Amino acid sequence: MAQNRRCTLSANVRSNVTNQICHQGTVPDYYIEARSAEDIQLGLRFAREHKIPVTIKNTGHDYKGRSTGPNTLAIWTKNMVPDLDINENFTPEGCDASVGPAVTYGAGQTTRDMYQKLDGTGYMAVGGSCTTVGVAGGWLAGGGHSILTPTFGLGVDNALQIRVVLPNGTYTTASRCQNQDLFFALRGGGGGTYGVVTEVTSKLHKDRQFTYAFLSMTVPDLRKINEIMVANAERWADDGWGGLYGVDDNNGSVFLAFNPTLSLEESKESLKGLTDYFESVQTDAAPFTAKIITLANHWEAQNQAELLSFLGSEAGISLTRSSRLVPRDNFQTPEGQKAIVDVLVAKGWASVLGTPTAFELPASDLPGGPGESALTAAWRNALWHFTYTSVWDQADPAAVEPKVLSTMFTQISKDMDPMRAITPGAGAYASEGDVYEPDHIRSFWGQKNYDRLLKIKRELDPDNLLSCFTCVGYEEDNERHRCYLPVRSETPDLTSTVVDDFMHNLVENIDC
Ligand SMILES: Cc1cc2nc3c(=O)[nH]c(=O)nc-3n(C[C@H](O)[C@H](O)[C@H](O)COP(=O)(O)OP(=O)(O)OC[C@H]3O[C@@H](n4cnc5c(N)ncnc54)[C@H](O)[C@@H]3O)c2cc1C
Structure with missing residues (x-):
């Protein structure tokens, strides 16, 4: 990205890699296709002996490029698939x-x-x-x-x-x-x-029956639909709906979610606030699509056409995200709800419902217990994992200019600032979050968890054999991270010469 040394594949244009000089980019020069723990042990021993940094790649889905790194030895785990x-x-x-x-x-x-x-x-x-x-x-x-x-x-x-x-x-x-x-x-x-x-x-x-709801329409009133979604967020989470809902820039509204606990009638009742509104404003030109049905089991749930179509739309494209875990408290007062709606109407949005606020953690897994996890505690009282998304086409030469990408990554990060402002102390989902998340330690883990993680990391990996961008123990100046763009903290003003200098240095000094 930082040098536009691409030969990137695009979902739309496969021919875009013909007749070009291709560079290695951030793709490691050497991969070990691991099939066993022993393969991995041998690879790590080799890397330790020769002081070669290591990256680990499974499917390569990481939005932040953390499963790759220039001049690293990659351990590829995708083919370690024994029978369940x-x-x-x-x-x-x-x-x-x-x-x-x-x-x-x-x-x-x-x-x-x-x-x-x-x-x-x-x-x-x-x-x-x-x-x-x-x-x-x-x-x-x-x-x-x-x-x-x-x-x-x-x-x-x-x-x-x-x-x-x-x-x-x-x-x-x-x-x-x-x-x-x-x-x-x-x-x-x-x-x-x-x-x-x-x-x-x-x-x-x-395994069990599920209710599936797919509701969608283009609505006339952006504020009204946002008010309904915000007002119902607590109920929907507590009722056990898992999936996503949101409104885009063109007033297109969607609710796509599954429920493993409510009956069909209870599900319809749970969604009544939304379906009543859609029915009241639908027209011939803007019809309301409604599907609330019972499914036999989880596999049927995973095979619903709208879900597969939504997920399929992400394949082979380039996108980046910013995320915020929006606390339940923010939804519990009229002022709190209004503040969220104000943020939402300023920009189209999509919210993933999959937040565990309704799930009661066993006492032993609560913070301080023997089974606690390293996630920020913000997950545990969040109603929404709320995201913004930017998409670009790798086949479009104008879109992949480093300056254009820098501007886009900065924008997606800044887009989240209004939501960050009304949720002080909350966090973000590292795996679907802003690549250049401000204060990423607090957002992803919280300082207390981070301190414990860093201690563990230093004990297990004193030489930082394993490292990735903004991961625990990450060193900003490490060569491995040199292909990341100068975004936000480094260069808030992207029109300045700082970016030019950065690009110049890259081109002069390294093959990124
Ligand atoms: C299309 C799409 C849909 C998604 N949907 C969801 C979703 O429904 N829910 C959700 O929570 N997230 C979702 N994500 C985010 C996803 O969880 C992250 O991208 C995740 O990092 C992918 O892990 P991976 O192992 O498949 O990918 P990789 O890119 O291969 O690995 C991701 C990270 O994990 C490390 N890693 C991989 N394997 C190992 C290993 N064996 N040991 C140690 N480290 C390892 C890598 O080094 C890298 O840092 C989605 C992402 C995409 C692109």
């Missing part, structure tokens, strides 16, 4: 009692494949919504939300045991009963930082 292992009475290592049914999967396991394989077993598991995201890699390490999250919690709440190769080559197992520091760090402390995860065991939940 279902255990009706799983006892995590170090514990002395079964915690119930669980599924064990490999580092390269993807969500859709896992859901499909669980179909018919009578069980379902919490995983991402996107079909191709990995469940054992960055999704779990960053927190991991799902359509099941309001009812069953985040990925980090469902993990029971994690096996990992540490930077010194030790192959070890962490759970709530042993290696608790490591278990804390691997659940929310960020991917690519403490070791290479080879295998994860997660809770299984009884």
Whole structure:
């Protein structure tokens, strides 16, 4: 990005890589296609001996480029996909009692494949919504939300045991009963930082019927629709709706969510505030599309056409996000609701509902307990994981000019400032957040969790063999991060010569 040394593939134009000189960019020169813990141990030993920085890549879905890095040795885990292992009475290592049914999967396991394989077993598991995201890699390490999250919690709440190769080559197992520091760090402390995860065991939940709601229309009154969505946010979260809803710049409104606890009638009642409004304002030119139906099970839920179409629209395109975890408190007074609506009407938005505020964490997983995760506590009282998105076309030469990209990344970061301003002390989702999040330590982990994470990181990886951009222990000046753009804190004024100087230095001094 920083030097426009592209030969990037575009979903729309495959021919855009013909007849060009291609540079390596941030893509590592060497990959180890890991198939076993031993492969990873050998790779890490080689890297330690030759002092080569290491990156870990699973599916490559990371929005922030943290699964890649110039001149690194990459360990690629995508093909570590052993058969799922279902255990009706799983006892995590170090514990002395079964915690119930669980599924064990490999580092390269993807969500859709896992859901499909669980179909018919009578069980379902919490995983991402996107079909191709990995469940054992960055999704779990960053927190991991799902359509099941309001009812069953985040990925980090469902993990029971994690096996990992540490930077010194030790192959070890962490759970709530042993290696608790490591278990804390691997659940929310960020991917690519403490070791290479080879295998994860997660809770299984009884498969069940779902209600599915897909409601959409273009509405005449932007403020009114936002008021309705804000006024209902608390109820919808507590009712267990998982999915997303929002309004775009053209007043296009959508509610796409699943409910594993309410009956069809209860679901209709839960959404009545929204459906009544849509019905009252629909016209022939702007019809209301409504679908509220019962589905047999989780796999059917994952196969709804609108969900697949929404997720499919993200494939092969370039996009970036900013995020805010909006606390429940903000929704509980008329002034608080008005402040949110004011922010929303100023710009189109989309809100992912998958927040665990309605999910009651077991006492032992609360902050300070042996099973706590490293995520910011902001997750635990957030009603919304609220995001803005910017999309660009890699095949468009004008769009990928470094200055244009810098401006866009700065804008998406600044777009979130009004929401940040009305939610002081809240946080953001690192995995779907602003690449250049201001005060990222406080936003992603909180200072207390970060201090503990940094201590763990220094003990496990004193030489920073593993490192990624804004990850725990990240060194700003490290060569590995040289391809990131000069955004926000470095150059608030993008019209200044600072960007020119930065670009000039890059072109003169390094092959980015
Ligand atoms: C289209 C799309 C849809 C998404 N949907 C959701 C969603 O529904 N819910 C949600 O919570 N998030 C979602 N995300 C965000 C997703 O959780 C992150 O992008 C996540 O980092 C992807 O992890 P990965 O392992 O698949 O990708 P990668 O890019 O391969 O890895 C991401 C990070 O994890 C590290 N990592 C990967 N494997 C390992 C390992 N074995 N050991 C240690 N570190 C490892 C990498 O080094 C990197 O830092 C989505 C992202 C995309 C692009």
